[in-house]
Amino acid sequence: MGAIGGDEMAQWDNADGGEVANGAAGKLEKILVSVRLRPLSDKEVARGDPSEWECISDTTVIARSAFPDRPTAPTAYSFDRVFRSDCDTKEVYEQGAKEVALSVVSGINSSIFAYGQTSSGKTYTMTGITECTVSDIYDYIGRHEERAFVLKFSAIEIYNEVVRDLLSSENTSLRLWDDAEKGTYVENLKEVILRDWNHLKELISVCEAQRRTGETYLNENSSRSHQILKLTIESSAREFLGKDKSTTLAASVNFVDLAGSERASQALSAGARLKEGCHINRSLLTLGTVIRKLSKVRNGHIPYRDSKLTRILQPSLGGNARTAIICTMSPARSYMEQSRNTLLFASCAKEVVTNAQVNVVMSDKALVKHLQRELARLESELRCPATYSSLESLVREKDNHIRKMEKEIKELKAQRDLAQSRLQDLLQVVGDNHVSKQELYLRCAPAM
Template identity: 45%
Template sequence: MDKIKVVVRMRPMNERETLAGQSSAWSVSQTTVSLAGSDKPAFAFDAAFSHLETTRNIFDSQAKDLIDDCCEGINATVFAYGQTSSGKTFTMSGDKNAPGIISLAINHIFARIAKSTDLTYTVKVSYLEIYNEVVNDLLSPGNINLKIHEHMTRGVHVGGLTETLANSPDHVAALISKGEANRHFGATNMNERSSRSHTILRILIQSQRKESVAAGKQSGIRVSCLNLVDLAGSERAAHTGAEGKRLKEGGSINKSLLALTNVIEKLSKEGSDRGHIPFRNSKITRILQPSLGGNARTLIICTVTPSTGFIDETISTLKFASRAKSILSRAD
């Protein structure tokens, strides 16, 4: 069983890029992404998806088995990484015409629960954002600047975070909508509704055999956590036109994504070459530490832009994905 899977998704050209006279610079096959017309080696991953592939295809082929394992008691994380306006939020959250990974995962969890004949389940949901390196509770907006703790049994966790019992996909969707209303967004030249924070939807799944519940026993309880992460996009001020508040937000976003890149870089090295793993350099790497360095299953979806105007940014994302892939290759 792969602990870490790394896939790449190439979005289609958008109207802004087409009007600017840009064109698609990349070629995508089943597992590789390469610069069209270049003799440089292709970037290779567990899977690569062109703009013709749906989010449902990505979920069914890459995420569904991870969600199944989480329902069986194994911690799991799915996160999307890429430059701003590369399709991360569309991939994770979707829109009215195409459900994202988050809603597909939630529907799958409750479908499994409905079909279970021997287990009883409890599902709890929490939703947080990391904005300018401050952790805020999106379900209780007055609950801000939360602290990250480490416990012998609970591991790394956010103290004081609201957990709400959920009984259906619609209930979870309502909680997400409530959280989104409290999230930080802002307009930039590249995205009219740009995510200015990282978010983590945390789904705690507890299961126990029905006969044990009926007998009032506390044994045989399995608890696992699914983290569904929408990272804010890396960005260059020259492209986004960011200034003032937006520039400060962008700097914080880039700093935390650099910390994530450094952690992935260290983890990809062998033995003594690793040195210290700087999980504590950012709130996002601290919270994701169990997923990146522990025994959890992790799916990394790197979203990239095909345009000739953003070749450097796409290469940067592909290099990040390649380093993450090397962690898996070494583990195998």
Template identity: 70%
Template sequence: MVGITERSMSDIYDYIDKHPEREFVLKFSAMEIYNEAVRDLLRPDATQLRLLDDPEKGTVVEKLTEETLKDKGHLLELLAVCEAQRQIGETSMNEASSRSHQILRLTIESSAKQFMGRGNSSTLLACVNFVDLAGSERASQTQSAGMRLKEGSHINRSLLTLGKVIRQLSKGRNGHIPYRDSKLTRILQSSLGGNARTAIICTMSPAHCHIEQSRNTLLFANCAKNVVTDAKVNVVMSDKVLVKHLQREIARLENELKFHGSAYTSNHADALREKDELIKQLEEQLKELMGQKETVQSQLDNFRRVAIDENFDDHAIRQWVSILLLLHFIIKPYNDLLNDILIGFLLTGMCLKMLFLLLILTMLFMENKMV
């Protein structure tokens, strides 16, 4: 059978599924108050736990086990453990009567997954208490004796204190409120009159023999309706959350820097290789030009020697130079075409120019001799 606790937990997980932009951490703890002793329902031993006063959290249970929930299935397993650990007993009115008050506590922490500024990245904290109170008992009706009578006495005393607290709160907060008269009201102090929203479900028997107890239950419910609480959003650990988000941002930027750094290194290496190839090509072109310069210089020296040997005067030399320059400019536009044509014959454009030059020089030389 699915009860209020299971349905509420299911609604909480549905809400979490609908808000993937936030990160949720759920922590679960459970205790029972049996004969005014607080026991941990998630531990197999029956060690009594102490109540301590914390200036920030209020009343806390010392050494209470708190499990971080993995999923809804994990929660159902813990609920089954709590039910198995809870104190129950047989009375004349109930074969499985609850002999203790049970408190299941769910702490919910919610924070944004992405940093959205200091004001929007704080952690929201909520604490939900599911309380199952043991019913009041009359010894004459339950025919309790011995241990059952003692258990009923503690149950009635704690419920009486709860009623006093509710009545005092319904009249206002003036005067002393006896929270510390019972461990039940002391643990539930923040839920009853603090920063909380509290819902109380009262159950009654339709039997005429229980009419007096039903009347007391209705009076209690009527007082509870008049209790006014001031619920506010609990925003905590803003600085810690800020540090956490800044650490994530630093890690992200470091990863981006590493990625872009490797890309930059690769691009830089490619650019260097291109520059090296360009420099190599320029060096080869320079070497080729230097070779051509040496060739031209050698040809010019040979021409000068021929001119000196043949006793050419300055006028004749100037004529030869003019003729050579004219031939050079005539042949230059067709140099590439001549190179392509003469490749098959293992000749170059320079060879062809040399042939033309030698032919003209020979003709001019012969003409000069004849004169």
């Protein structure tokens, strides 16, 4: 990876043809955070659970009454955007995710997260956001025939701290590795090159079918794992394809549908569901700690390594990526405390800063050319005696210069010692005989 090249830079604009991409310097920006209220569910309505939360503007959500256990806690919370329960997912996408997600076509990594308690609408929201993003990406590709695109797709779930490939029918646990260049990556993860949008739709359905879900008291179809769908887009200007100048922009967009936090007492969970709930809550707790620490200090210790989720998502949390988080909430009074926790998470998240860069990869051909040139230069240096002899004469010249300087230093030191001993003599004379200033001057003058 490196800075975007001059010729290619001129060819490349941002998703809407406006600003020029910002090169390798990166851009510091805060995570875009929005909150989405879902409508009361049938269950909530049936048990007479009233709607407690209200969006009083496009950016502020308030609790209508004080929190039962914390009467002095704030009841108003502001974010980049809040969405009422009657907003459709398209609107949430347009205002809460689109700009960040589509950075991927300009070579900038991006991540869209859904965070919230169980049954608050994360999967509902992320499914729609993924579809809208992919639709816009294919639309963009259709409008930019001057570039050749390659799209790759991979998908994992993290279930009870085990990473699994959602595109593989083998139920094996995948290991995480750290690489100086790639960062943390999943070993042996399948990455499929996409033929078209229908191909991607098929693969997403495979993931849906493979993902661990289970019925809980709070959600008939509750996701019991964290799911990360990753779409990688590589593109090169057709004009430079196969030429030395050709470089490739490469970036990924992650769609992260987290498992929901839950209270065992409210989820009425036991056995396997309870164990899952404990793992889910533990990894979400680490995510919360990471976000809280990042919101305060950037250079202290951040416990990314305490969970697989935060290890994998490290670049999206304060690294080389643009990130948007959509926090989902039930408006029901009975979940007031959980909703407040979601809003506290969202409040910390909006202080976190990421540093996204345009990712440029040299084409294989350009890389091979560069290496061939370097090899040829080294070979010629080895073969050519003239080059050797010129190096030898340079070393000889430097040696002579050093010897000359050492001699000068020696002479200067001798002069200094002589001057010091004369001074000693004179000071003695001054002390003994009160010599006149004139005489002192004459005696101090260096010998010519």
